[in-house]
Amino acid sequence: RxxxxxxxxxxxxxxxxxxxxxxxxxxxxxxxxxxxxxxxxxxxxxxxxxxxxxxxxxxxxxxxxxxxxxxxxxxxxxxxxxxxxxxxxxxxxxxxxxxxxxxxxxxYWALQAQAHHDSLDLTIDTVKNLLTDTVRRQIISDVPVCSLLSGGLDSSAITAMAAKELTQGSLPSFSVDFTHNIELFQADGVRGAPDAPLPDCWPSMLAHSILSCCYVARKCFMAPSDTVYCER
The missing domain is CATH 3.60.20.10 (Aminohydrolase, N-terminal nucleophile (Ntn) domain)
Incomplete structure (x- = not known):
C-alpha cells in the first residue's frame, strides 16, 4: 500500500x-x-x-x-x-x-544533495529533457491552457516549451504587476532587477498573446476577507 x-x-x-x-x-x-x-x-x-x-x-x-x-x-x-x-x-x-x-x-521522498560530475553539455540535455517531459505531461487538459508569465527564467522557459508542444503553436499568457513597481523597485539579494519589462519581448518570439494585469497595492490590503478566503 x-x-x-x-x-x-x-x-x-x-x-x-x-x-x-x-x-x-x-x-x-x-x-x-x-x-x-x-x-x-x-x-x-x-x-x-x-x-x-x-x-x-x-x-x-x-x-x-x-x-x-x-x-x-x-x-x-x-x-x-x-x-x-x-x-x-x-x-x-x-x-x-x-x-x-x-x-x-x-x-517517502526527500531531496538529497549529490555530487555532480556530468559535463555542461550533458547537464543541459538532461535538464531540458526532464523539463520538456514534465511540461508535455502537464499541458494535457480538457480546458484551454494558459501560463502565468512573470518574465523570469522559470516561467519564460516553461511558457516557451509549452507553446512549442501545443499543436496550435500558441499559448495565451498573462502577467501581473503593481503600479509604479519599476520606478520604486529596489534590488536585493533575491531580485536584482524587475521582471516586468521582459514579458513584452515574448509575443514576437512565441507568436502568442499576453494579457497584462496591473494592480494598486493598496487595494490588495483593503480586501482582507478575499485574501483569507483564497488562503490555501
Whole structure:
C-alpha cells in the first residue's frame, strides 16, 4: 500500500481507505503542488483539498490564531502549519497513516544533495529533457491552457516549451504587476532587477498573446476577507 507512491509521477493528493487493516492513508506529491489539509477531531480525522471544505463539515471551527496571522504575512511558510487553529497541511513527499492507534507520519521522498560530475553539455540535455517531459505531461487538459508569465527564467522557459508542444503553436499568457513597481523597485539579494519589462519581448518570439494585469497595492490590503478566503 505504502509503496504505491513510488510508482506515481506528477502532482497528486490521494486518500486511500485500507479495509483490511482499517487504516486511512493520506499522501501528497513530492513538490506539494496539490494541496491536502486535515484536522484531528474527538472522533477521528477530517481531510480535504482546502480548509473551507473542513469548515463546512462543522467538525472544525474557522478560528485564526496569532501565529496563524503571522503565517499569513510571512514570506516563508512553516511546514504543516496553516493560518487556522487545528488545521494542518500534509507535507510534500509525506504520508499520513490514521488508525485506532492514532496518527503516524512518514516521509517517502526527500531531496538529497549529490555530487555532480556530468559535463555542461550533458547537464543541459538532461535538464531540458526532464523539463520538456514534465511540461508535455502537464499541458494535457480538457480546458484551454494558459501560463502565468512573470518574465523570469522559470516561467519564460516553461511558457516557451509549452507553446512549442501545443499543436496550435500558441499559448495565451498573462502577467501581473503593481503600479509604479519599476520606478520604486529596489534590488536585493533575491531580485536584482524587475521582471516586468521582459514579458513584452515574448509575443514576437512565441507568436502568442499576453494579457497584462496591473494592480494598486493598496487595494490588495483593503480586501482582507478575499485574501483569507483564497488562503490555501
Amino acid at each position: 505504502e509503496n504505491v507512491v513510488h510508482h506515481l509521477n506528477g502532482m497528486y493528493a490521494v486518500s486511500i481507505w485500507d479495509c483490511k487493516h482499517s487504516q486511512l492513508l493520506l499522501f501528497r506529491d513530492r513538490m506539494g503542488i496539490k494541496p491536502l489539509y486535515y484536522a484531528l477531531t474527538e472522533t477521528g480525522v477530517v481531510f480535504a483539498s482546502e480548509p473551507k471544505a473542513l469548515f463546512i463539515s462543522s467538525m472544525v471551527a474557522p478560528r485564526m490564531t496569532r501565529n496563524g496571522f503571522c503565517e499569513l504575512l510571512d514570506m516563508v511558510k512553516t511546514p504543516e502549519r496553516t493560518i487556522y487553529d487545528g488545521v494542518f497541511e500534509v507535507r510534500p513527499g509525506s504520508m499520513l497513516i490514521f488508525d485506532r492507534n492514532g496518527l503516524r507520519k512518514e516521509t
